[in-house]
Amino acid sequence: MKLPEIIRGKVYVLGDNVDTDQIIPAQYLTFNPSIPEEYRQFGKYALIGVPASQGGLPKGHIPFHEAGDEFVSPYTIIVAGKNFGCGSSREHAPIALDAAGIKAVIAEFYARIFFRNAVNGGYLIPFETPARLIEKVCTGDVLRIELATSTMVNETTGEQFLLRSLGEVAPIIETGGLFPYAEKAGMFSPPSH
Amino acid sequence: MAGMTLTEKILAKHAQRARVAPGDNIWVDIDVLMTHDVCGPGTIGVFHKQFGKNAKVWDRDKVVIIPDHYIFTADAMANRNVDVLRAFVKEQGLPHFYDVGTDRYKGVCHIALAEEGHTRPGELLLGTDSHTCNAGAFGEFATGIGNTDAGFVMGTGKLWLKTPPTMRFVFHGELPPWLMAKDMILSVIGDIGCDGATYKAMEFDGQGVFGLNMEERMTLCNMVIEAGGKNGVIAPDQVTLDYVNARNKSGKKYEVTQSDGDATFEFEKVYDLSQLKPVVAKPHSPDNKAFVDELVGTRLDRAYIGSCTGGKMTDFRAAARVLNGHTVKVDTFIVPATTEIAKNLKTETLDGKSLEQVFLNAGAKIGEASCAACLGGPGDTFGRLNAALRCISTTNRNFPGRMGHKEAEVFLASPLTVAASALNGSITDPREYFA
Ligand code: SF4
Numbered sequence: 001m002k003l004p005e006i007i008r009g010k011v012y013v014l015g016d017n018v019d020t021d022q023i024i025p026a027q028y029l030t031f032n033p034s035i036p037e038e039y040r041q042f043g044k045y046a047l048i049g050v051p052a053s054q055g056g057l058p059k060g061h062i063p064f065h066e067a068g069d070e071f072v073s074p075y076t077i078i079v080a081g082k083n084f085g086c087g088s089s090r091e092h093a094p095i096a097l098d099a100a101g102i103k104a105v106i107a108e109f110y111a112r113i114f115f116r117n118a119v120n121g122g123y124l125i126p127f128e129t130p131a132r133l134i135e136k137v138c139t140g141d142v143l144r145i146e147l148a149t150s151t152m153v154n155e156t157t158g159e160q161f162l163l164r165s166l167g168e169v170a171p172i173i174e175t176g177g178l179f180p181y182a183e184k185a186g187m188f189s190p191p192s193h
Numbered sequence: 194m195a196g197m198t199l200t201e202k203i204l205a206k207h208a209q210r211a212r213v214a215p216g217d218n219i220w221v222d223i224d225v226l227m228t229h230d231v232c233g234p235g236t237i238g239v240f241h242k243q244f245g246k247n248a249k250v251w252d253r254d255k256v257v258i259i260p261d262h263y264i265f266t267a268d269a270m271a272n273r274n275v276d277v278l279r280a281f282v283k284e285q286g287l288p289h290f291y292d293v294g295t296d297r298y299k300g301v302c303h304i305a306l307a308e309e310g311h312t313r314p315g316e317l318l319l320g321t322d323s324h325t326c327n328a329g330a331f332g333e334f335a336t337g338i339g340n341t342d343a344g345f346v347m348g349t350g351k352l353w354l355k356t357p358p359t360m361r362f363v364f365h366g367e368l369p370p371w372l373m374a375k376d377m378i379l380s381v382i383g384d385i386g387c388d389g390a391t392y393k394a395m396e397f398d399g400q401g402v403f404g405l406n407m408e409e410r411m412t413l414c415n416m417v418i419e420a421g422g423k424n425g426v427i428a429p430d431q432v433t434l435d436y437v438n439a440r441n442k443s444g445k446k447y448e449v450t451q452s453d454g455d456a457t458f459e460f461e462k463v464y465d466l467s468q469l470k471p472v473v474a475k476p477h478s479p480d481n482k483a484f485v486d487e488l489v490g491t492r493l494d495r496a497y498i499g500s501c502t503g504g505k506m507t508d509f510r511a512a513a514r515v516l517n518g519h520t521v522k523v524d525t526f527i528v529p530a531t532t533e534i535a536k537n538l539k540t541e542t543l544d545g546k547s548l549e550q551v552f553l554n555a556g557a558k559i560g561e562a563s564c565a566a567c568l569g570g571p572g573d574t575f576g577r578l579n580a581a582l583r584c585i586s587t588t589n590r591n592f593p594g595r596m597g598h599k600e601a602e603v604f605l606a607s608p609l610t611v612a613a614s615a616l617n618g619s620i621t622d623p624r625e626y627f628a
Contacts, residue, residue, distance in 0.1 A: 017387060017388075017478060019590075019592040021568075021569075021590070021592045021593065021594050021595050022592065022593060022594065025569065025594050026568040026569040026570055026595075027569060027570060027571055027572070029231050029262075030231075030263065030268060030270035030271045030273075030274060030571070031270065032234040032235060032238065032273075032274065032277065033235045033238065033340070034234065034235055034237070034238020034239065034241075034242065035238070049593065049594045049599060051593050051599060051600075082388060083387065083388040083391070083421065086387060086388065086421065087323065087590065087592060088322070088323045088337075088568075089232070089321060089322055089323040089325075089337035089338060089339055090231070090232065090339070091232070091235060091339035091340040091341060092235070109388070109391065111388070111391065111421055112391055112392050112421065112423055113323060113337055113338065113339060116338070116339065116342065117339035117340075117341065117342075120339065120341045120342055120345075121339065121340070121341040168218065177341065178341050178342065178345055179243050179341075179345065182345065182349075182353075187220060187349065187351060187353075188243075188345070188348075188349060190243065190244075191244060191245035191248065
């Protein structure tokens, strides 16, 4: 993953404690993410476990996928509340969001394993926000995240918010994940062909 | 200089440092890596992609592979995943594989790890499952990781970790017979919330903890993840050593350690067990705590006794004590965590009947050792909630859809509460059976 300077797109808003069973329910875990065609399948089932009333806040009942593309969602950013990704250790969760086209999540904070998987696998950028954005942003708004300054602009309303800086995981995100990071740190050498 | 907590000491040792402090990012050496059928194929994929097709795992003796999640199903993809594990075990010549359909098949990975002697005090265990924290009961550092991390460990035997601060939970007094470790941990989760320990270690201490057997200690540590905890830990005592020494087949040496007297705990909460009442977690979160006596009479469609946190001998002994001689009013599913437990259900007796007979006489159904409906799984999974049913369960999670149907409602409770509720078809206070 090459780090972009700006992430821009439509936002899908979720509530607090969105757990991994909502992000990708257990019956879809039989796909093997290391096989590209099966990786793609995860996009189709991403967020399928979210109760309808909680999907696409503040109104709810907004589907994450649109007719015409069952794999990739028209939304590229998720804004959520507290404890995003709690529950199981399944890496299928950030994988499902990545496969559905999500580039960044902005949440108040994350469950530890989800955060770690998102960063170490290089699937998406998990930003943290000091403000409770789920009350300030509506599903469908167009957001622009500027990485250099950790700011988010809601282009639909013109409002601007400061996100927390990526801090100590920034070097891992910048290199693209655990393996390239460890290579730089001298902890891993890829096989020579 | 202040002392270190048990968690800090284990991490420092595995980072080859004299000391670590909360917040320190460290590279640690791993003693055991566990994976299963759900996350194994992805982990193996990462390993091969990054280290090459002909790469070998860092230490064959330290990789443990336990298929347990989707076992007794006709689902072709699920069965394919077990084949992926088989091929990898063969390619790598791995000795610690508990294959389905063989005498070695065990069932739920966390309990299998303990029973087969892969848990030892002072060690560092990682597993591709969030309930890997279960093994903290043995006085080791154990936590769950994803496929990428596990693929990295497979090739290098190392991983970077951030040292967590430790929260301490002290239980004074003795557990009365109508309460179990499940009531203790559901109280803690309800009190601090399902994010109350995010990024933190949770150490359990006090007479009430050291009075528990190893199965009950596992139930405590198993569910720290339901409070967001990174690991749960209990200092080893004679009970720990007796269990470990009886099962440590490899004879591997281990080091017993405990928190220093002057260690810094970021948070401390003290419980008096004589004041505790039976607890349930209401739908749809493990921290949605209520006391059973507030919910008495709530109608149920089903009861479920199983999983790593609720399907051990101690759990079944408790359930059998309540069910013995009575008949359940709702569908009741019994799922032993491991094949060893399944065997013991046939041999251990209560009033001259095997526990299995007690359950069958009560009208319960008994499934085969595996994760079964604890996490829903394929549609044909034993006990899965395939409709919007209301279930009371000894498992550890009740998020929407966890046991199958998105609209199903799951109440989490101890095996005593679940058994008593099964007999009435509604939530029932187990104290009624201890008059
Ligand atoms: S029994 Fe349930 S909680 Fe335990 S490992 Fe299996 S699915 Fe996970």
